[in-house]
Amino acid sequence: MVCFIGRSNVGKSSLIKALFSLAPEVEVRVSKKPGHTKKMNFFKVGKHFTVVDMPGYGYKAPEDFVDMVETYLKERRNLKRTFLLVDSVVGIQKTDNIAIEMCEEFALPYVIVLTKIDKCSKGHLLKQVLQIQKFVNRKTQGCFPQLFPVSAVTFSGIHLLRCFIASVTGNLD
Numbered sequence: 001m002v003c004f005i006g007r008s009n010v011g012k013s014s015l016i017k018a019l020f021s022l023a024p025e026v027e028v029r030v031s032k033k034p035g036h037t038k039k040m041n042f043f044k045v046g047k048h049f050t051v052v053d054m055p056g057y058g059y060k061a062p063e064d065f066v067d068m069v070e071t072y073l074k075e076r077r078n079l080k081r082t083f084l085l086v087d088s089v090v091g092i093q094k095t096d097n098i099a100i101e102m103c104e105e106f107a108l109p110y111v112i113v114l115t116k117i118d119k120c121s122k123g124h125l126l127k128q129v130l131q132i133q134k135f136v137n138r139k140t141q142g143c144f145p146q147l148f149p150v151s152a153v154t155f156s157g158i159h160l161l162r163c164f165i166a167s168v169t170g171n172l173d
């Protein structure tokens with residue numbers, strides 16, 4: 001099992017769709033309004049693993065987030081990785097920091113994914129990557145030392161992230 005968390009509008013549903021739309025049994029709805037994903041959605045990817053789409057945090061759903069997500073993340077034993085999405089245009093925001101602290105506190109193995117990289121210039125992206133990389137190296141314990149920059153529009157980075165997910169869920173053996 002892997003789960004995806006991120007601020008509302010960070011591009012979570014689009015990313016899940018880009019990653020798993022090849023699996024015909026996965027149906028992913030992309031929300032039109034920010035904060036639309038209120039409940040946890042579970043998707044089975046074939047018989048291989050389950051993807052959990054968490055409600056977006058920040059914006060309108062802080063309570064939902066604390067109640068459902070924290071309880072879920074704290075207790076889940078078969079959760080292989082948590083993918084924490086950060087918008088590459090704006091970088092790590094206050095609410096992202098809260099989610100990072102939560103992952104650290106629960107000692108979850110997590111990975112930072114930079115979304116919407118098609119929206120930034122190469123220079124801006126490089127600046128964000130270096131800055132976040134430095135933060136990850138200095139301030140985190142449970143975060144995977146490699147960032148995954150992706151775009152759900154151009155599919156840049158999607159293949160690598162798919163391979164990584166296959167690997168952490170034991171589907172490359």
Ligand code: GDP
Pocket residue numbers: 006007008009010011012013014015030031032033034035036037056115116117118119150151152153154
């Ligand atoms: P969620 O609230 O985190 O599930 O975000 P959505 O997947 O619904 O996306 C929020 C908005 O960002 C939508 O208007 C998407 O079309 C847009 N979006 C999502 N991913 C990308 C991306 O990789 N590139 C660009 N340019 N826009 C994106």
